[in-house]
Amino acid sequence: MNAIIVSSLLGVIMMFCSWGIKSQQVQKNIALIGLFILIIANLAHMYGWYVVDYDTKGMLTYSFFGLYANTLLFALTFIYVWINGDEIAKIGNTSADFYSLFFFILCGISVLTSFDNLLMLFIGIEILSIPLYILTGADKKNMFSNEAALKYFLMGSFSTGILLLGITLIYGATGSFHLTAPVISISTGFAQEQILLSAGLILLFAAMNFKVSAAPFHFWTPDVYDGAPTVFTSFMATIAKAAGFIAFINVFNSQYKALGYSWTLLLTFVIIATLLVGNIIAVFQRSVKRMLAYSSIAQAGFMLFALYGKSEISNEAILLYAVVYSIATIGIFAVLVKMKENSFEAFHGLGKAQPLLAFATTVFLFSLAGIPLTGGFFAKYYMLSALLKAGAGLWLVLVAVVFAAISIYYYFKIIQAMYFTAGEPAINPLPNQYKYKLLTLAILLLILGVFPNLLLNYIYF
């Protein structure tokens, strides 16, 4: 409850900041302080100290896991703002508006990590999505940004419609919005209700897939990611997406049994399609930004493995994956935002011109590709391990592994451009401070690559 209240308050405060405070730097600092307060408030909740607490009649239930996920996502937002603050200032008239939107998104995230009721899921998703539509169109004078925002808005609304229809059908079948509502068993329930429930769950599944950009509901992703201002793409592809996954797992781990055997089949189909589409199309991209958009689809495929079955290790896996993937993606987008163009050629000779920056980029790419000594390895490792524990066949692990090898191809294209091709990198001048920030991120990934426990131990206490 702390997080939901504090984040909405902070959102309102931020909104009024643009009115009194003109300096973008100060606005950024206020946002950082706000995020810090938010993290503290959430930690306070974790350890039993409430700002406000009232009975939600079971609409929200706070698990330690959900609250810990909150903390991590808030911390990631903090990192994101800390690195990208100056870039955000370049878009639009005043960055306070954007920060206020971030806080509203975080409010949505706090709902999504704690809902126990399908209506709260719907509300959480809407609170999360609407600010994202605005952020996509933030670059008002750029036609691509406008187009992307419109596309995102139309398709997002459509998927929300599907979500609502799904919820309605489920309500029709079970008479309740609660996740833990008794699932109708085939032996006792009426056939018609069974069909309603299954149909509702499948619609819900489709809508959630849309939100996390899994194939075959991914078509909006490349265009929106490409059209949105790069800094906001970075936010969308990481923190917002990770929250979507946590919500997704939350719904389906309690409900999927209603779908029975066909659930595994459906999920497997979606995962393989996602891995296939993401990885194969990413190979042929000429723009780094679009490549990253497809790679984010591919990574979503990996994260979907956490849906196979809820266990301690799948909880650990999704958190580790979300954090590591987000850090690496925030990092790589932070590099991309400084490039003059989005092509691979822009990276030529970066290794020589900016050794520190190139090193950090290499670590980000290694992590995305899942190479040992970077956090990405353990993220993939935990996912696959969770998959085996959930009783999926070894063949699925092998499929995942083959796609991981394919992903090397497009991630390493950037490394090749940086180190092995001579040329002048098309990069804007960088303050040293910026490089050190990125280096910090890279070191964080390396630490997580050797001791993922540092992050995971706190799930339990």
Add this chain to the structure above:
Amino acid sequence: MMLVSFLFLPVLAAVILLLIKNNKTAQWTAIIFSGLTLLVALQMLYTPMADFNIAWLPNLNTRFILHADGLSKILILLTAISFPAILWATANNEYKNRNVFLSLLLFTEAGLMGVFLAADGLLFYFFWELALIPIYFLCSIWGGEKRIAITFKFFIYTFLGSLFMLAGILFLNAHSSDHSFLINSFINANLTGGQQITAFALFFIAFAIKMPIFPLHTWQPDAYEQSPTAVTMVMSAVMVKMGLYGILRWLLPLFPVAFMAHTHVVVILSVIGILYASFIAIRQDDIKRLIAYSSIAHIGLMNAALFTHTQIATQGALIQLFSHGINVLGLWIVADIIEQQTGTRSMKEMGGLAKKQPTLAILLVGFALANIALPLTNSFVGEFLMFTGLFQFSPWMAAFAGVSVILAAIYTLNMVQKVAYGAISEKINTMQAPNKGAQAVLIILLIIVLATGVYPQPLFSLTADTLQQLFVK
């Protein structure tokens, strides 16, 4: 604690090297640190070293365990000899950003040492990759003309292989009784025949790509040719041994049933590879490619010997792991000296080395004879034992594989003839005496070749415990 120094010293050196800008200082730092590693390795031969065992990731149940038995020791010795030798012999070669080059090489050394010492599945996988990544950068930055595409092919090939191994490790972890990664609990996991075959296949692909075994060898000659020679030496003297090591350490003890079920298939593949590589080697004009194909043939023979699962052939292969490394290192160093001085690798343009540079020619002949396993050289001992075992396994296989000895004589002596004898060619005429360092290294290596050829007993006693573990139950 001592075992950690095999990882610690190279990594420390690699980090220090990044800070040293002066080429000469960098070179000597690298040589001194790899020399220190060699000293520790020599000390290990006399004093037993305790396992290094600390907790690493408790909730994954994986530990940081280093353990050295005979098999590890012989390969560590080879690694520890190879690195200072390579660094010293190539001290005069020109590299841009030499300190980075050397640093990456020493990271590779740490990775290799880790592979040979790790007694925990996940740790093994970690080092397996750690050894590969610096090589990727070394070849792509400092390699030949077509380096980028070829190194990429090599990288994806081996990375895919190791990912399969990772899937195998996960599979074993799920089936071991205590859900740990320790090699012993992997060995004690009660796998059914079918499960063994699955896991066997996953591990074997990784090892087969690394060695490489026909038909997975296609990355190798190109990669050897395009890499800077110092890296080629590391790859062909030490890195290919990772695959053979994997078979002895992991494949055979973990999946005995599956192993026995596949002996024929693998031996036949190996023998095809041996003959195929030998025939191609005969047609080569490029001296680096010739040595590369010859190396494929030799590795194929060792792999065939391991898969006969006879004690005698395994003993031979254990010794040959070391001997092949030393021989091929000698050949590469000679080839590198010629290439550095004349700028060519084509044997057509060579000739008359014996008249122009007699010392170098003598050394070349020495290693060439070792390459064809002449009695009194170290390879003879190993190959003799391997062929005996292969004969026990199947006389036909021994006969086919035996042809490779003749073929090896053809291509190796042909090379010697073209390079060392005949009229002095234009290119060879420009050659000067190789630097002292390279000469000293070659002489030391040749002494090792002859010494272990005449008196191989130390190598036998070194590996006795591994052999006992594998064959006496």
